[in-house]
Amino acid sequence: MAEQGAGGWYEAQPVAGKRVIVTGGTTGIGRAVARLLAAHGARVVIVGRHEDDLREALDDVGAAGEAHGLTADLSRLDDVRRLFATADERLGGLDVLVNNAAVYGDEWDEESLEDAEYAIRTNLVGYVACAHQAFDRMKGRGGHVVNVGSMSADLREPSGPTYVSTKAGIQAFSESFRKAANEQGIKVTVVEPGKVSTDMIQKPDREKARLEKEQKMLRPEDVAACVFFALTQPDRCDVVALQVRPHLQVI
Numbered sequence: 001m002a003e004q005g006a007g008g009w010y011e012a013q014p015v016a017g018k019r020v021i022v023t024g025g026t027t028g029i030g031r032a033v034a035r036l037l038a039a040h041g042a043r044v045v046i047v048g049r050h051e052d053d054l055r056e057a058l059d060d061v062g063a064a065g066e067a068h069g070l071t072a073d074l075s076r077l078d079d080v081r082r083l084f085a086t087a088d089e090r091l092g093g094l095d096v097l098v099n100n101a102a103v104y105g106d107e108w109d110e111e112s113l114e115d116a117e118y119a120i121r122t123n124l125v126g127y128v129a130c131a132h133q134a135f136d137r138m139k140g141r142g143g144h145v146v147n148v149g150s151m152s153a154d155l156r157e158p159s160g161p162t163y164v165s166t167k168a169g170i171q172a173f174s175e176s177f178r179k180a181a182n183e184q185g186i187k188v189t190v191v192e193p194g195k196v197s198t199d200m201i202q203k204p205d206r207e208k209a210r211l212e213k214e215q216k217m218l219r220p221e222d223v224a225a226c227v228f229f230a231l232t233q234p235d236r237c238d239v240v241a242l243q244v245r246p247h248l249q250v251i
């Protein structure tokens with residue numbers, strides 16, 4: 001689709017009909033991404049661990065467009081395989097993977113070894129495993145993998161070294177994977193948000209609403225718009241990395 005505005009042509013690729021997996025599409029950023037893509041005609045599969053959140057998200061995303069879903073724990077390779085088998089069955093192929101499911105975990109001095117391992121399995125191994133599965137389906141045909149990273153990759157705050165290590169890993173993985181995948185017609189984008197008002201942020205809802213109003217916290221829809229932008233550029237144009245921050249977040 002090309003539109004001529006005052007400044008010239010703006011080419012946007014439609015997402016209508018695209019077959020999409022959004023991991024962690026049951027809440028927060030993933031749900032906003034799934035809703036936006038479904039509203040523009042994409043056929044979306046969402047996944048999370050909790051049945052109640054999945055049900056609520058399927059009602060929400062389903063009201064916007066075509067939505068399928070399953071529960072799975074992406075820290076487990078068998079569940080990653082089951083997710084892609086489900087998408088094969090429901091969508092008949094794959095055009096877009098949005099790798100987004102992650103956990104923050106505990107502060108360092110409260111984190112058990114098991115919690116640290118779980119965060120690394122979900123946030124890093126899960127992303128890499130999903131990218132492998134997507135690559136197998138997209139190679140030679142084209143596709144797009146969007147990895148939702150974090151400002152933590154660069155900020156490296158002291159509160160969550162394990163989380164920081166996974167997001168720095170995703171930044172490096174995205175760059176290297178893009179170089180490996182481009183020759184197969186596959187685009188790779190990393191989107192790195194600052195603070196976003198979701199369940200991941202352990203603050204009362206009232207405080208999150210205040211921080212949004214003060215422009216110190218983003219809404220999930222702001223990040224969804226970045227993912228949408230990356231997915232809708234012309235074939236020749238790769239959005240490699242996008243950083244998005246609340247206007248008044250000074251770090």
Ligand SMILES: NC(=O)c1ccc[n+]([C@@H]2O[C@H](COP(=O)([O-])OP(=O)(O)OC[C@H]3O[C@@H](n4cnc5c(N)ncnc54)[C@H](OP(=O)(O)O)[C@@H]3O)[C@@H](O)[C@H]2O)c1
Nearest residue numbers: 024027028029048049050073074101102150195196198200
């Ligand atoms: N919120 C922020 O300030 C912020 C900032 C920068 C980057 N991010 C990134 O944005 C992404 C989305 O986070 P969010 O803020 O939207 O948080 P969120 O609302 O907690 O969403 C996380 C999603 O991932 C799913 N999930 C977590 N662990 C999973 C697992 N092992 N297997 C399958 N699904 C799993 C969750 O569902 P279940 O719990 O039901 O499994 C949920 O759907 C994450 O990659 C996060 O690191 C967030």
